[in-house]
Amino acid sequence: MQVKEYKPLIVAFCCNWCSYAGADLAGNNRLNYPADVKIIRVPCSCRVNPMFVLRAFQRGADGVIICGCHPGDCHYTSGNYFTRRRMALLFSMLDYLGIEKERTRVEWVSAAEGAKFAATMNDFAEKVAALGENKRLEDLRCKR
Amino acid sequence: MQRIGVFVCWCGSNIAGTVDVQAVSEALKSEPGVVFSANYQYMCSQAGQNMIIEAVKKHKLTGIVVCSCSPRMHEATFRKTAAAAGLNPYMVEIANIREQCSWVHKDMATGTEKAIILGKAAIAKVNLNTPLTPGESPVTKRALVIGGGIAGIQTALDIADAGFEVDIVEKKPTIGGKMAQLDKTFPTLDCAACILTPKMVDVAQNDKIRIFSYSEVTEVKGFVGNFDVKIKKKARFVNESLCTGCGACTEKCPMKKVPNEFNLGMDNRRAIYIPFAQAVPKVATIDPDYCNMLKNGKCGVCAKVCTAGAIDYTQKDEFIEEKYGAIVVATGFNPISMDKFDEFAYNQSKDVITSLEFERLTNAAGPTAGKLLRPSDGKHPHTIVFVQCVGSRCDSCAEKGKEYCSKICCMYTAKHAMLTRDKYPDTDVYVFYIDVRTPGKSFDEFYRRAVEEYGVHYIKGMVGKVSPEGDKLKVQASDLLNNKQLHIDADLVVLAAAIEPDKSARPLATMLTASMDTNDFFTEAHPKLRPVESPTAGVFLSGTCQGPKDIPETVSQASAAAAKVIGLLAKDKLTGNPCIASSDELMCNGCSSCERVCAYGAITYVDKEFRMPDRTTAIRRVAQVNPAVCQGCGACTVACPSGAMDLRGFASNQIIAEVDAICK
């Protein structure tokens, strides 16, 4: 078996209107963050079904972060409020299952906050890396 | 199985500098469904696009993945390319390997590895893409404006100016609204009637505009472009087309003791009345609560004096049904009731008045013909105390008042104080303020003039109690800067009452499925970027129904709303966003979870007949998404407990495929 250097795998769901644009801005400004972060574009953070988060952990993700517009700024008026509530519930359940709170996060990043996006990702990746590989929920049939 | 073509862009050295594009296109070649993979210097160039078109034809591609810059940059470009090649434009996915890869990573190995994973995710998604076609719906080229104040008037004029038909529904007998009651307008002090009444006449004379006065909207159905609206024309017992507005009836009517609402009850009108001289339409209305003929059949004077034969005691409420493409809400505001603030003795003394009553008292067409006289004894007041923020900026637990700043009070109080000092220099004028808020063009200068040139006494503090003693109003107040309690013997006290949305707004919002905030102000689709649109498509907001505003702001918003309406009505057909929610009716259990989270009211329920497995039929309640109204946020897809609701273009299985591809 090949021994690989441990690198965390992080799935980031970004809403199309704020956070995805914030990520683009981070790129425009050449602000570095780890390549471990892979972004999935969704129309609104409220499109993120808790199933997607579970799926990611099941398939071996070490951390999942959901980024949306700031409260009050949602392109769809109220979508991020749903996200906030749904994820608060989900994350506390995941915590109960042994997926540490540091592995999950909801962050508000506006389209102007490229620097915040990069800083958030650096911080999140660092915290997840410190926790090491996530074994909980992982479906061993999908072992990397 | 799709036949996918992958196109990796170098973007000059922008991508190729950190990502080994050759390696990426090689690695993606063996992904499921991929039948062609290439790379090129600039995919977005004409040559690059031609390369895609040729590949589609040559390899019979059904899906395209472009590994390039952000989809926010060139997704539209490549969709057009796909369409030019005869593909459905929604069969294109972009892997963002520039902004989110090559530009943020420095190391070629890392960049290449990540680019491959991003490419795989896009391929996994395209494998599940389905061709999407935007829905189309026709547009009725007529607008409805609800409310005939300055906001509704301006919106209607602007829409009519662009050549579209507009109907104004006004619940009062005349249009004009609050502005018609005002005397002068800040900060320029031009008279409200002089600038408003010509606009009212323009409305009356514009052949594109119909006015339904003394009317209310009772039912709204349909959606953007296709509203069906029922309007109740209340019986005014006067035939509008015959009445000439001569006013003979209003002079002869024997019922003289009807409180005149136009002058806020400070004088009386007759049972048959025209609210004010410049009313539009200038048609009399009979008040059924006071008319003796209507109440007990004894009178009929107005019918006798009317030479036009316009009086019709048998008139009934009439219902009109009309189709509209767009609806503008312009329902306006009212000052709040002062009942809960009787420490200021509004209900205990006639000489404690609200600022709107003060407007009427100084208006040349008002109850005192413009002379500032006390309502109690008709004497000229020598000491006037203005109290600001009565009912504004209250705590939510205070059981009275509003939490918000009413915005217009600081300026109109400065205006009242200044005009009083200007006309009656022998009058002492005190203004008690908490803050003076004057953010507007020439606003602070105006307030400073009231203080510096006109000698208005501005005192930082608040009035605690007004005690009507004899013919004086004993005002007990604080002067915070001098740390003193003041006792002023005033002749008149004027309260800057908070303003609130008109009471008709709440039931109207329910009819329109337009959302409101806790204060019953209509909420805008986006507080910064879509300030004149309601989240409900096709419903627009004009004036103070959306929040406190002064006249300049109201007029700008009114014109902005008109521009949005014109933009909508100018289209023959509405093309929707195809990435919308849709419900699998076989899975839907009719629970309403999706309806409750939809900010746009796009989801309705229908009872539908289904064939059951045992060949019987059953009626089930299922959700239906209106494609013209859905904005595609996806909130409903997560709320749906049965998994019936999904979002086209961002379907659950597509996103899960992306997750899987990334985590592989």
Add this chain to the structure above:
Amino acid sequence: MNKANENLREEIIRMSGVNPKKCMRCGKCSATCPAFDEMEYHPHQFVNMVESGDIEPLLNSDSLYKCLSCFACIERCPRSVEPAKLVEAVRLSVIRRQGENHLTANDIPALIDDEMPQQAIVSAFRKYTK
């Protein structure tokens, strides 16, 4: 704000249940107060001084004993700040200390007359004595 003041401030806020941060400095409490002229520090100053931790002067001021508990400031405050509750909490933090009673039984004979209702005396004891 030093530590002692901060503790005192927290204690007074906890005791009174008042959130002085809600105050918008309109001064309606001082406008409505019937005992204003007798006070060195007025109701709006109580709110502001407690909020800023400047409580020492209040502890030593006679103003503590001038509040009539008429609840006018509580009733009329547009922000639900309830200044009278703060005045009471500051007063309690003084008279709860040993030997700080503002009124003793020995003072009473000199202060009363034959007609004075018990109510006045018990009320005064409630407000001035621990």
Add this chain to the structure above:
Amino acid sequence: MKLSYFPGCTLKTKAKELDFYARKCAEVLGITLEEIENWQCCGGVFTTAKTEIATKLSSVRALKDAKAKEQALVTVCSACHNVIKQTNHAMQTDAEFASKVNNYMAPEEAYNGETAVYHYLEMLRDLVGFDAIKEKVVNPLSGKKIAAYYGCLLLRPNSVMRMDDPENPKIMEDFIRAIGAEPVIYPYRNECCGGYITLESPALSKKKSNTVSESAQNAGAELMVTACPLCRYNLVKNGSEIPVVYFTELLAEALGVKEAGNE
């Protein structure tokens, strides 16, 4: 109708007539007032601090006794009413306070503010009805111009007292009309007379009382009526030129039971 009755200390001494006529009139109006056994002084003024527990226990005892008898609790004195009603409200809304009180008193059944608290005036308005009183009046005080003096304790804080509009009340005016007299409205009817400050600062109490009585007099009142012994004391002592009486006294007069009860 049977109601629990809390007279209060002053009604047993300096304000006997307030108590006496209250009972007398209740009889006439078909209401039985059952005095709470072993009631204790309410303390005269409500201490607003959340940490004050002991000073409110006497009120809770009275409330608890009324609850045990499944009766509403009636008070006549404004001060008692204010203290008991505010204490009851605290028992209803402040769980921390209520649990401390219940822990201390250790009653068989926890008390959480279940008892309804009425002021005698509210009882007249809500349980008897002013119209019913009007019918029972045998000796209407016709033509008498009477100024109602609410003081501060009856109405404030309105969020708790819920008696009437705190700034423009009418319950006492309606009462005055019911007994056939004419109410006089004047602005200081809900302002403080000075209350207990009469011990600390007699001058302030004089100033406040005089403002009230002069205002009533200027408005043309011949008589002032109050529900509070301390208000009456302050107004009279500080030289009100018009008489100040308790409202129960007037009610007794109108119902024709005053002579009978004059001790």
